[in-house]
Amino acid sequence: MLRIINQLKQKVFVFGGYSIDKTTFKFIRENLPEGSRILEFGSGYSTKKLLKHYKVISIEDNPRWAKVYNSKRHKVFHVPITNGWYNVNMVEIIFKTRYADLILIDGPIGEFRKNLPILLFKDVKCPVIFDDTNRIDDFKKMIEFCNKLGFTPMIFHNKQKSWTWCIKDNK
Numbered sequence: 001m002l003r004i005i006n007q008l009k010q011k012v013f014v015f016g017g018y019s020i021d022k023t024t025f026k027f028i029r030e031n032l033p034e035g036s037r038i039l040e041f042g043s044g045y046s047t048k049k050l051l052k053h054y055k056v057i058s059i060e061d062n063p064r065w066a067k068v069y070n071s072k073r074h075k076v077f078h079v080p081i082t083n084g085w086y087n088v089n090m091v092e093i094i095f096k097t098r099y100a101d102l103i104l105i106d107g108p109i110g111e112f113r114k115n116l117p118i119l120l121f122k123d124v125k126c127p128v129i130f131d132d133t134n135r136i137d138d139f140k141k142m143i144e145f146c147n148k149l150g151f152t153p154m155i156f157h158n159k160q161k162s163w164t165w166c167i168k169d170n171k
């Protein structure tokens, strides 16, 4: 019983599992100045941690996770899945009205991520993190994103998963 509770705690409340890895968080802390603005696709445990240092705009489809953790620094957009990805019209409006110093792609859950419409990101100049690039579809999408939009990927492998830091070329 205790083992099951511990496994459950690990999945829900700690880095890794559903959330970004601890090393991803550390990398962000070391490379993104305090107070910067992060636009994340997919909200969860690490959102709370990021909010201690950054302003966060969350795009989240699941009402259960579309919650505000810090009213001053946190803006949450509940954006439903439409045709296999977040509603593109809503994301377009968010892109037009909010700027970001970093974009974190960690949603939607599971397979939906392979439907990310790359051209929607054509004006993005800030770094983009793709989480879960150990998964083949996420890896392929990240490579396609970098090739089409002129980003260079730096891939990090950890015990649990891989993630990729993508930087716009000739910025």
Ligand SMILES: C[S@@+](CC[C@H](N)C(=O)[O-])C[C@H]1O[C@@H](n2cnc3c(N)ncnc32)[C@H](O)[C@@H]1O
Binding pocket: 011, 012, 013, 018, 019, 020, 040, 041, 042, 043, 044, 045, 046, 047, 060, 061, 062, 065, 106, 107, 108, 109, 110
């Ligand atoms: C990979 S999670 C995103 C997690 C978030 N970026 C983080 O690092 O904590 C992808 C989606 O799963 C859902 N989710 C978030 N945390 C979860 C959890 N602990 N258990 C189950 N689903 C979760 C949310 O709908 C979220 O958009």
